[in-house]
Amino acid sequence: MTQALPEWTAGLWPAPMDTLPVPLEADARGIAFMPMTEADLDAVHAVEASAYAHPWTRRHFLDSLQAGYPAVLLVGEALPHETPRPTRPDGRWPMGYLVAMPGVDEVHLLNITVNPPHQRQGWARFMLDALALWSRGQGAHTLWLEVRQSNAPARRLYERHGFREVGVRRGYYPLSTLQREDAIVMQLGLDEPEPTP
Numbered sequence: 036m037t038q039a040l041p042e043w044t045a046g047l048w049p050a051p052m053d054t055l056p057v058p059l060e061a062d063a064r065g066i067a068f069m070p071m072t073e074a075d076l077d078a079v080h081a082v083e084a085s086a087y088a089h090p091w092t093r094r095h096f097l098d099s100l101q102a103g104y105p106a107v108l109l110v111g112e113a114l115p116h117e118t119p120r121p122t123r124p125d126g127r128w129p130m131g132y133l134v135a136m137p138g139v140d141e142v143h144l145l146n147i148t149v150n151p152p153h154q155r156q157g158w159a160r161f162m163l164d165a166l167a168l169w170s171r172g173q174g175a176h177t178l179w180l181e182v183r184q185s186n187a188p189a190r191r192l193y194e195r196h197g198f199r200e201v202g203v204r205r206g207y208y209p210l211s212t213l214q215r216e217d218a219i220v221m222q223l224g225l226d227e228p229e230p231t232p
């Protein structure tokens with residue numbers, strides 16, 4: 036599963052990348068990180084709406100871009116049996132994306148999403164590895180995030196990645212018109228040794 040990071044990442048993510056565990060399909064798909072721009076927001080929002088019961092609005096993404104937050108798309112080519120949806124002008128399609136907010140010596144992960152047809156293939160783990168590497172390169176010591184209490188797949192992903200639960204924000208997320216849901220606050224120490232997969 037682990038191999039040297041191929042050339043396709045060069046310059047696409049502003050991190051001193053050396054090696055990362057790369058999903059096996061990466062070369063076949065010509066995977067690349069690209070900065071998310073306003074031109075991507077229709078495609079991004081289509082993925083977002085298909086991945087969440089409570090998706091970010093287009094405005095959330097736009098605000099993050101306008102604030103200058105790091106926002107990257109993971110794009111790839113379709114395999115012969117696939118019909119890319121949503122499409123991009125360059126023929127690649129969004130495999131996933133993340134949006135983060137840098138702080139003084141920490142980075143806050145605001146959104147990480149994998150396009151549903153590509154889930155459970157290691158792409159979220161790959162994006163988290165890349166984000167941790169980039170964050171260390173920025174001098175950050177901690178990566179923070181909030182996750183819905185009911186989001187078992189994401190909580191499992193983060194636990195497997197070495198994040199620890201450090202708090203709860205009561206009623207942080209909307210659940211229905213009358214109900215709210217708690218957020219679990221999780222933290223990854225970037226100065227600690229990486230967990231073994």
Ligand SMILES: CC(C)(COP(=O)(O)OP(=O)(O)OC[C@H]1O[C@@H](n2cnc3c(N)ncnc32)[C@H](O)[C@@H]1OP(=O)(O)O)[C@@H](O)C(=O)NCCC(=O)NCCS
Nearest residue numbers: 086147148149154155156157158159160182188189191192
């Ligand atoms: C959560 C999410 C980002 C995971 O993406 P992914 O690419 O499928 O995750 P990976 O394939 O990298 O999985 C890595 C590990 O996470 C855990 N995991 C991921 N999806 C899981 C699921 N559905 N059930 C249980 N564990 C899961 C597993 O431990 C997995 O390792 P394994 O496959 O070796 O068991 C994806 O399901 C998603 O986009 N969900 C909707 C958006 C969302 O909830 N984002 C997080 C908001 S806080």
